[in-house]
Amino acid sequence: MPTYNKLVRDKIPEIINNSGKQFDTHIADNSEALKLLEAKLDEEILEFHQDKNLEELADIMEVIFSLAKSLGFSEDELLNKGLSKKEERGGFDKNIVLEKVYE
Template sequence: MQEKYVLTKGKLVRDRIPQIIRADGAEPEVYVADLDEYRQRLRAKLTEEVAEYMEADETHAPEELADILEVAFALAADLGVDPDQLEKLRASKAEQRGGFSERFVWTGNR
């Protein structure tokens, strides 16, 4: 059974953040999450990054999309899927079902 963590304290940060904090003269308090907690925190991070994208203006939106991709790649890696495989899956789905460039909005069937 998968253990549930209460994710009230701390947040998942990029790998170099503790080093950057140290370079700024502070000492970060960090620990390494176990696999179950890591998976939960990745999902929470995805929600956080999507929310930041939704709030971003056009200038900052590309940076927020890059953050979303980084989390998506980490989630994929956790599933044993590398970025190339993920892109192949995306391309296959786009070939079968299309992308979103036509801007269609479905409102139901007649």
């Protein structure tokens, strides 16, 4: 019987239950949830490095939204901050590599 002790998406218990399997879960408090979300982000980033697909990017985005929420920010606040940073400093569309800055 595998032991996971990791954060899963909200519908995973229902999916496991529908498959006829038994399982144990608990609801993490805010402190535990933040640590688990950080670990989940690392996991999803590793999966993206392996597969480089839209599904893995969506998983990363969902974890980031959950991290923002656990820190007291809404998805809209996070997206708006991203847009304001992009307006102020630009995005990463031009693939510019900074090599040196001469003083």
